[in-house]
Each structure stands twice: as structure tokens, then as C-alpha cells.
Amino acid sequence: MSTNNYLVVREDWLALHEEQILEPSLRIVDAHHHFYDRPGWIYLDHEYLADARSGHNVVASVYMQAQTRYRPDGPRALQPVGETEYVAAVAQKHASGIPEAAKGIVGHVDLRLGAEVREVLEAHIQVGQGRFKGVRHLTTWDPDSSLVNPLSATPRGLLLDKAYGQGVAQLSELQLSYDAWLFFHQLPELFELARSVPHTPVVINHCGGILRIAAYEALRAQVFDTWLHSMRQLAKLPNVYVKLGGLGMRINGFDFEKRERPPSSDQLAQTWKPWMEPCIEAFGADRCMFESNFPVDKGSYSYTACWNAFKRLTSGASAEERQALFEGTATRVYRLAQS
Template structure:
């Protein structure tokens, strides 16, 4: 049995800008599970849901089936905002999916997402791809060089006029392509997920120092684009090289293993463009919610109180245009 940690700075308001909901038979993560984690003792006041292929419509045009996910999550958000489940505003922002290979036709899909929920803030079409067979391509099955394809960029044009952002999930060898995209569309908000996915398995195993140096160069170039925000979290996935853990990591172990990524990203983007994220329930395989946010607070402790506010709450609220908690 794991002994839970004492919560650090329990009154500090937190916004968790990246979690999923799904009803997988073996490991469901629905509102009760989310409330159990966010209610662990940290003061989580709001969250942002990010697409994961949940509750798609079972019929109708393929391009419109992802609307089911927005409908589902908006219902969960309405449950939270009712106050019947506590004061935490779960899913106060929704990042859904639209097929960016539709080109300019994606605009009609985006409009329907927006009509289904006033909480809809943007889309994520994962680009994570690597030729190594050991590395899993993301659930949306992207082609290689997705971000640079003409159809994708024709679709990308449709985001900014609708006030929508783009969440980017990719692997570290693809960071240069994201920088090209950010430079080409300076008026579109882009949110880098999970530090840009530094890989640690397959041909990348055992090369952590070299990969970190390469990642530093690419992230510094990306951070020079003022329209890009960074989500800081998601480094405890198998693809990062985390394997065979016999027990969950505690906060100090998380900081020791990953803190150098956090400190460098914050130095490049600044606290006003960085936000801590749980990536739950994916990272739940290797740590508890309480330990993860304790780790974040330990990392943030060397910054000013104002900067801690940005990292823990204010950046996420500003980026996803959520109502700021008192």
C-alpha cells in the first residue's frame, strides 16, 4: 500500500489544463475518477479536457463523428458547473478533434463543435509519428510530416478566425516542423503538449543526454514564436522510457527524473506561457495525482509567487480563456 504524501501549499488554486475522460472497460476514467483525483487535497479549481477519441457518434458522416466527444464532455462540464459535485469546474475548457486533412472543409466541422458547447476552445489532431516500429503512432493515425501537408495547412487557416487554438502532440524529432508551422501562422495559438514528446525507447533508448541536448535546441527555437504555449507534464509515459516501475514515483523522484526538462522549458517560454498539466489518467500508471502536483509545486518553489500563479493556474486560464477563479 502506497502512503500518500502530505499536500504542499494546499490552498494554491490550480487549473489542470490536460486530462482525458474515457469509459474503457478495464480502466474507466469518468467523472467519479476525475473527482477522486482532483479531490486528493490540492486546490484544483478547474480543468481542461483534451480529446482522446471518446464517445464518438456511431453513425453519420465520418468527419462529424468526433462531435459526439464534445457533446459528451459538455455534459460532464454541465454536471460540474451545477455545483452538485463540488466547486471544481471540471472540463471548463474543451479541446476536441477535427480531421485537419479535410482542408478548408474543416471549417464547417469546427462551427458545429462550437455550436455544441460554449466551452469549446480548440482542437488537437495528433501528429506523433516515428518510423521505429517500437514507437506507437498516435490514435488519430497521422501520416508522416502531417503538420507540413498542404491539406493540413489549408485547415489550419480556419482556426484563428474562429478564435480556436491548436494543441500539438508530436515527438521530439518533429519539433522543427511545429516551429515552421508556428512561424507560418503567427496569429494562431499553438499549445505544445508534453514537452514535445522526448522519446526514450527503441532506437532512442539509453541516449537521454543526447536527446535532451537536441530537444533544448529545438525548444529554444519554438519558444521564440510568441504564439506558442507549453504544457509541462506528460513525461511519465512509456514512450519517454519509463518502464518497469515497481511502485508509483513520489514527488522527489519525479523532480529528480524530469526536473531538468521543466526548468529549461520555463527558462525559454517564461512562466506566462507555461502551464503544469497532469496528463491523467495516462500518467496515473506511474504516479498519483497528489504526488504529481507536489512535484510541480517543488519545481515552482524557486520562482516568485506571481510566477507560481502563472505556472499553476493563470497561464492555463489565459490560454484557454477560462473564467478566472477568485
């Protein structure tokens, strides 16, 4: 475990399993990855591109806020704009390459600013060079603080906070989306928020925040039932989407990192199937998108195995459904064609 609450990436362990790329021509938009520049946790553009160019046909990606390269001074509310500025410059450097990394950027804004968030949003848009597409302000909360990254701890009930809701309501006027990272037991709160902003695309991260460790380890069947009911409720709202991925984190309790060898794509697909297939059934392929969540999930499996697993999971889907899952939904929701 790293000091940042993430699983340690062990390149020597990942190298113990290799497999051929399945369907190497299938076009992919990686809907969610990060760059990190923190003490003991470095993963920048050249490292991501090495993973993304490992054999799959990744044509573009969406960068997700990671508290990296904030402005060191100036108004506190505007400091996260430094991350968008940095990532946009990196993206411009690679704009003519494949993949077009960070073709879309989702940045952090303190949505508790309410109506005053407009100034910060416009600052992100200004430095984003046409790539700034949305906002994520983490809302993960649990009575067990060990389940929450201390760098992103939030108060209970933030999704229902009036000012926070007012902040989210500002997004639609600027054609921006809202990414939601929360835990499964907070999904009913997200339902209320998403229902209040029908014109804003709301994107559930990481299959809805599955917890299967600590106190939840003994309640796994109950967790699944609660999660599934909440996801089906959210699927009734046409403005809600879901990212399929992010199941390589320690909180998911699948323990891939504890194995002698890293998991194969077949093992990953079988493990993920009970969680991802219900999402596709409830939301439809046109409201689901695949994500790598690298480098966070790299502590559990390789980029090659990750995308091979997604391909195995969808082997029975139609060509239209697969195009949506691997490329189309992310392109539409994050307006990548307009970048």
C-alpha cells in the same frame, strides 16, 4: 501494458506511497486530462473528480480529446463532435462544483479537411455550451511504429501537409487554439507550422514528446540536446506555449512503473527538473502551464505526488510566476474566464 498502449493503472501499487499535500491553498487549473470510454480503458468524470479532489486546490480543468463517445453514425467528419457534446454535458453537471471539470474542451477535428474544416469547428462550438476552446489532431510519427499508439497513428510529415496547415489556419478566426502532440524530432516541423499561423495559440503537449526507449535509449544525451535546441527555437515564436507534464508515459523511459513502490514527489521533481526548467527559462512562466495528463500518467504516479512535484519544482519562483504556471497561463490561453 494495456491494449491501448498505455501503462496499466494499479491502484494497489499507487497506495503504497502516501504524502501530505503541499501548499493546499494554491489554486490550480489542470491544463490537460482525459475521459476514456473504451474496452478495457475506462476513466470518466467521477474517477477524474476523485483524483482532482484528493487534496490539491484544483479549481478547473481543460479536457483533452481522447477518441471517446464519438457519434456512431452520420458524416465521418462530424463524428468527433459527439465527444464534445458528451463532455460538455458532463461539465454542465459539475459546473457548480470544485473543480469545474472540463471548463475548457479541446476536441478532435480532421484538419486535413483544410478550408472545409469550418463546418466541423462550428458544430463543436454549437454543442460545446461555451466550453469548446481548441483542436488537437495528433501528429505523432516515428519509424518505430511501436512508439505510436495504433489508435492515433498518422502519416509522416503531417504537420507540413498543405491541407493540414490550411485547417489549422481556420482556428484563429474562431478564437480557437491548436494543441500539438508530436515527438521531439518533429518539433522543427511544428516550428514551420506555428510560424505560418501567428495569430493562433499553439500549445506543445507533454514537454515536446520526449522519447527515451527503443532505439532512443542509447541516444539519450543526443535526444536531450536535439530536443532542447528545438524547444528554444519554438520559444522565439510568441504564439507558442508549452504544457509541463505528461512525463509518466512509457515512451519517456523514466520507468517509474517498474519500481517496487511509486515515486515520491521529490523523486519526480528531481527527474523532471532537467526537462521542465529549460522550458520555463525559454518560454517564460506566462507561456507555460502544468498538466496532469491523467489518467495516462496515473500508471506511473498519483495525482497527489504529481502536483506536489510541480510545487517543489517551482518553490524558488515568484508568486507571479507560480500563479501563471499553475493557473493563469491555462486560463488565458483557453479563455476559461469566458466559459
